[in-house]
Amino acid sequence: xxxxxISFGRKNQRCDIMVKEALKEAxxxxxxxxxxxxxxxxxxxxxxxxxxxxxRDKGEVEIRCAFKDDYQKLEEAYYDCDGVIIAAPVxxxxxxxxxxxxxxxxxxxxxxxxLIEENKKREKEGRPLLDERYFKDRYSAYxxxxxxxxxNWVALGLPMLHLFDFSLCMKCVGHVDAFDQGRTGxxxxxxxxxxxxxxxxxxxxxxxxxxxxxxxxxxGDDDGVCPVCHNKLLSFNGTTRVxxxxxxxxxxxxxxxxxxxxxxxxxxxxxxxxTIKGIYEHYNEIxxxxxxxVPKLTANKGMLDERIKEYKDYNPKWETEEALVY
Ligand SMILES: Cc1cc2nc3c(=O)[nH]c(=O)nc-3n(C[C@H](O)[C@H](O)[C@H](O)COP(=O)(O)O)c2cc1C
Numbered sequence: 012x013x014x015x016x017i018s019f020g021r022k023n024q025r026c027d028i029m030v031k032e033a034l035k036e037a038x039x040x041x042x043x044x045x046x047x048x049x050x051x052x053x054x055x056x057x058x059x060x061x062x063x064x065x066x067r068d069k070g071e072v073e074i075r076c077a078f079k080d081d082y083q084k085l086e087e088a089y090y091d092c093d094g095v096i097i098a099a100p101v102x103x104x105x106x107x108x109x110x111x112x113x114x115x116x117x118x119x120x121x122x123x124x125x126l127i128e129e130n131k132k133r134e135k136e137g138r139p140l141l142d143e144r145y146f147k148d149r150y151s152a153y154x155x156x157x158x159x160x161x162x163n164w165v166a167l168g169l170p171m172l173h174l175f176d177f178s179l180c181m182k183c184v185g186h187v188d189a190f191d192q193g194r195t196g197x198x199x200x201x202x203x204x205x206x207x208x209x210x211x212x213x214x215x216x217x218x219x220x221x222x223x224x225x226x227x228x229x230x231g232d233d234d235g236v237c238p239v240c241h242n243k244l245l246s247f248n249g250t251t252r253v254x255x256x257x258x259x260x261x262x263x264x265x266x267x268x269x270x271x272x273x274x275x276x277x278x279x280x281x282x283x284x285x286t287i288k289g290i291y292e293h294y295n296e297i298x299x300x301x302x303x304x305v306p307k308l309t310a311n312k313g314m315l316d317e318r319i320k321e322y323k324d325y326n327p328k329w330e331t332e333e334a335l336v337y
Contacts, residue, residue: 012042012043012093012216012219013043013045013093014034014043014044014045014092014093014094014095014215014216014219015044015047015088015089015094015096016031016033016044016046016047016096016097016098017030017046017047017048017049017085017096017097018031018047018049018098018099019049019050019099019100019107019109019110020050020099020100020107021050022050022051025098025100025197026099026100026154026156027048028197028198029098029156029187029198029204029208030046030097030154032198032208032209032212033098033208033212033215034096034212035209035212036210036212036213036216037094037096038212039213040213042094042212045088047085049109052081052085052109053081054080054081054082054085054109054113054116055078055080055112056108056115056116057076057112057115058078060077062075062076063075063077063120064120067125067126067129068129070133070139072140072142073141073142074120076116076120078116082112082113082116085113085117086116090145091144092149093149093219093220094149094151094152094215094216094218095149095150095151095152095181096211096212096215097110097172097175098155099153099154099155099168099172100157101155101156101157101165101190104164104166104167104168106155106168110172114174114175118177119178121145121178121179122178122290122293122294123146123180124290124291124294126146148182148223149179149182150182150184150215150218150219150226151175151181151215152183152185152186152212152215152230153169153172153173153175154186154187154189154208154211155169155187155188155189155190156189156192157190157192158192159191159193165188165190166243166244168190169186169242170242170244170257172186173186173242173257173258176240176284176285177285177290178290180286181285182218182223182226182285183240183241184211184218184230185211185228185230185231186232186241187207187208187231187232189204207230207231210231211230211231213230229241236255236271236273237255237258237260239260239280239283240255240283242257245264251265255283258289259289260275260282260283261275262275262276262279
C-alpha cells in the first residue's frame with residue numbers, strides 16, 4: 012500500500028510539516044510513503060495542445076503530456092500510489108497556481124469515463140489496453156494552509172483542492188482547513204492541528220484496499236454543508252434548490268430561524284462529480300457537444316476562416332512612453 016504526500020508550500024515550512032505528519036501516521040498504519048515538495052519544481056501549465064488525447068486515440072498504452080518538465084516525476088509517483096495526501100498554500104483566497112497546473116495536466120487527460128470508453132473500443136478490436144494504473148481506485152485527503160486570521164481569506168482553498176478528485180474518481184476521506192497560520196506561527200505549536208493531520212494519514216491508509224461503498228470515513232474538519240466534499244460553498248439560482256459548486260449536486264434548502272438546512276437526496280449524492288455516474292454525465296455532455304459543434308463548423312468553414320483573420324490581425328498595444336522603458 013503506497014501513499015503519496017505532496018506539499019506545494021515552501022520547503023520545511025507549514026505545508027511540508029503538516030503533510031509529513033499525515034505521512035508519518037500513515038506509515039505507522041502500514042503504508043509505504045513517498046514525499047515531494049514542489050517549490051523548486053518546474054511544472055508548466057496545460058497548453059491545450061491535445062497531444063494527450065491524440066495518444067489515447069492513436070491506441071498508445073500510456074497517455075503522456077507533450078511537455079517534458081518536472082511534472083513527469085509527480086505523474087509517475089501518482090500512478091504508483093494507492094492514496095494521496097496534498098497540502099497546499101492559499102494564495103489570493105484560492106490554492107497556489109502550481110497545484111492547478113499539475114491538476115490540469117494530470118486529471119482531464121486521465122478522465123475515467125473517457126478511458127473506460129476507449130478500453131471498450133480496444134477490447135472489441137483486440138488492441139492493447141491502456142495502462143491499468145489509470146483505473147485504480149484511490150483515496151485522498153487535503154490540507155489547505157493560509158496565513159489569514161479569518162476564514163474568508165481562505166474560502167476557496169479546500170474547495171479548489173477537492174477538484175483533484177473528479178476526473179480520477181478518487182474518494183476523499185477528510186480535509187483540514189489550516190488557516191490563521193500567521194498567528195499560530197508554526198503548526199508544531201498547535202497540537203490539535205497536528206492531530207488532525209495525523210488522522211488524515213491514518214484514514215487514507217486504513218481505507219486503501221476497501222471498495223468505495225464500504226468506506227464512510229470522514230476525519231479532520233467537518234463543518235461543511237455538502238455531504239460528499241464537506242465544503243462550505245453553495246450556488247444559488249434564485250430558488251431554494253441549491254447546488255454544491257464543488258461536487259455539482261443539488262439539494263433543497265430550508266431556513267428555520269437563523270439556521271439553514273439542506274437536504275441532499277441519495278440520488279444526487281450518487282451523481283457527484285467524483286463518481287462514475289458523475290464523470291459519465293460530463294463525458295456524455297462532451298460527446299453531445301461534438302455532434303452539435305462539428306457540423307456547424309464544417310458548414311461555416313469559409314465564412315469562419317475569413318472572420319477569424321480579422322481577429323488574428325487585430326493586436327492592439329498601448330503606446331509605451333519612452334520614460335517607462337527600462
Ligand atoms: C502571494 C501570496 C498570497 C497569499 N495570499 C493569502 C491569502 O489570500 N490568504 C491567506 O490566508 N494566506 C495567504 N498567503 C499566506 C500563505 O498562505 C501562508 O504563508 C502559508 O503558510 C504558506 O504555506 P507554507 O508556509 O507551507 O509555504 C499568501 C502568501 C503569498 C506568498
